[in-house]
Amino acid sequence: MSEIKDVMKAYGLEPLKIEQITDRVYKVSDGSNTYALKESRLTTPAISAWEQVYHHAYAFHLTSILPVYLTSQSGFYTETGSAYYYLTPWVSEDRLTHEQKIINAYETIAAIHAKTSQQTTVDTETIAATFGDYRNNCAQLKPKLLNYVQLFERNHFMSPFELQVCTHYHVLLTVLNEIDYYLDKFIKELEASSNWHNCLCHGHLELSHFLNHGHTYLINWENATFDTPVTDLSHLLRSQTRYYDQSLEQLAELFAAYTELNTLTASQHHLLSIYLLDPFYYISVIEDYLEQPERLSMVKRTQMLESAFRQLTLGLKWNDGKDTYDYEESAEDANS
Structure with missing residues (x-):
């Protein structure tokens, strides 16, 4: 020492x-x-970007940093x-319910995003082209998934992992249809406007980085950047899907705690859906199983696949019961 x-x-x-x-x-x-x-x-x-976080904390009165x-x-x-x-x-943490921790996290990061939000213009043509390529790559996954399912179904006895993939197949088709829908809307919004909203982002947001002691503090700003708030939100939500006792419905329902303090624009809402519905990690788990079958145990592989599937399920649940048209109007009005 x-x-x-x-x-x-x-x-x-x-x-x-x-x-x-x-x-x-x-x-x-x-x-x-x-x-x-x-x-x-x-x-x-x-170092310079990390130090800047504390200058922003002073300038914007960000007491949660x-x-x-x-x-x-x-x-x-x-x-x-x-x-x-x-x-x-040193912050000694209060004993809170998991639900209250999530609410505090949503409210804390929402306040930081709202106070530091800046409107800027971006090269929409380049961004739209990038997302257009990504959309084409997603479209190519349907035949790939079908090939995986047909390959596994030819086995007389499927492994637990292979059975999982076959069970998930129809849900994955829905995921691919949904992400294509949101990519289409997002690309059209980019083409219609070059306005973009950036804010101070934590860069590696997880629930463990929030400390609660009468007040909620956010620590570990080493990856901080100015970016779209979706960067933080997607990371927080995807990290929470790793825990099997975390209710996906609860994550979605409690998100109102965030939007009460920082309303997302329509394009941000659609971008968040795209991040949550991103299927490529799920596909990579299958590819690794086929290419390096002995690298990991069957238990570990099924856990990884289920974790990836939970993220995609959250993406589908995220918009359950939401009227997208009404949401777009209210969000754009709030940011006009």
């Missing part, structure tokens, strides 16, 4: 107790206060060897 003691000296602190929490996080106490010391994954080119302590030299971090360390308050 001598290296950690040296790092803390950069803040003028003498630690009395150091506890390693994870590979990169230490809980440090100096007798008066408790701190969280993080050995970051920051690289030299990324957990602050970092300044070093004795007024720096946001200290460098030891090839590693960058930064220091924050």
